[in-house]
Every structure is written in structure tokens, then in C-alpha cells.
Amino acid sequence: MAQPSPDLIRGIPIFSDLDDPSISQLATDFIEREFEAGQAIATEGEGGLNFFVVESGTADVSVGGKQVGSLGPGASFGEIALVDKSARSATVTATSRLRAFALPVWSFRSFAESRPTVTWKLLELLAERLRAAEQR
Numbered sequence: 001m002a003q004p005s006p007d008l009i010r011g012i013p014i015f016s017d018l019d020d021p022s023i024s025q026l027a028t029d030f031i032e033r034e035f036e037a038g039q040a041i042a043t044e045g046e047g048g049l050n051f052f053v054v055e056s057g058t059a060d061v062s063v064g065g066k067q068v069g070s071l072g073p074g075a076s077f078g079e080i081a082l083v084d085k086s087a088r089s090a091t092v093t094a095t096s097r098l099r100a101f102a103l104p105v106w107s108f109r110s111f112a113e114s115r116p117t118v119t120w121k122l123l124e125l126l127a128e129r130l131r132a133a134e135q136r
Contacts, residue, residue: 003027004053004101011103012053013072014121018072022115029107035094044091048081050102057098064130079125082108090134 008021009015014028032053035041041059042048053076061069061077068090071077077092082105099107 002032004030004055008053008055008074008101009135012076013125014079014118017117017121018115026103026111029111030103031078033102035098035100037096037098040091041094041098041100042078042088042090042092044089047085048078048088049085049105050076051082051105051108052076052092052102054102055099055101056065057100058095059092060095060096062093068086079122079129081105082112082122083126094125107135 004027006020006027009023009027009030010018010082015023018026030053032049033041033131035057044063053075054071056073059071059075060067062072071092077090078088080086080089083101112122
């Protein structure tokens with residue numbers, strides 16, 4: 001199975017400061033996934049156990065049936081699942097053939113516990129997403 005490139009991982013804000021050995025280690029935990037246009041990648045209200053980074057293709061993000069954003073190569077989503085494994089806060093639907101890499105929460109936890117900078121960046125990102133959601 002393919003692994004994400006180091007550049008793709010480094011492009012994710014919470015992983016941008018990792019050194020090469022950490023990037024290489026993390027890459028082995030990602031699972032390659034492919035989705036067809038119209039296929040749901042994540043569904044609002046359903047449980048979430050994976051964080052995703054898009055390698056190619058596009059997707060729409062909707063909350064309560066209303067489109068609130070679009071994703072393309074390099075975009076990531078599912079950060080909340082990395083923290084609490086609760087219901088998804090949005091639906092992400094592929095709008096073209098989409099190739100992504102999924103990072104399971106159980107892989108992320110042990111990785112982040114030994115790297116406080118990753119945990120701190122995740123907190124900053126979640127705060128940013130909360131502020132954006134409150135402005136809708």
C-alpha cells in the first residue's frame with residue numbers, strides 16, 4: 001500500500017515542524033483510501049475514527065445540509081476525531097475521484113503523546129475551527 005509523501009504530511013499544519021525521522025514514522029500509519037464522485041468520506045453525526053489528508057481530487061464540506069467549504073489537494077479534515085472519537089461535525093463528499101490518506105486515531109494518540117508540539121498545534125487548529133464555526 002502506498003504512503004503519503006513527506007511533503008504532503010509536512011503540508012498539514014499540525015505536522016509542519018516535524019523532523020524527517022518523525023515524518024517517516026508517521027507516514028507508515030496512514031492508510032490509502034480512494035473515493036468516487038458523490039461518495040461520502042465523512043458523514044455529519046456519525047462516529048469518526050480517522051483524520052484525512054487529500055492527495056488528489058476535490059470534495060465539498062457541508063453542515064446541516066448547507067455547503068460551507070471545499071477541499072482539494074493538501075487539505076485535511078477530521079481533527080476533532082483525533083481528540084474525542086465523537087460524531088462528525090460535518091459531511092465531506094467527494095466531488096471528483098479523490099485519493100486521500102487516513103490516519104487512525106489510535107495511531108495518532110501514541111505519536112502525539114511523545115511530541116507536545118504536535119498536540120499544541122492541534123489545539124491551535126481546533127480553536128481556529130471553533131471560532132470559524134461560531135461566525136457562521
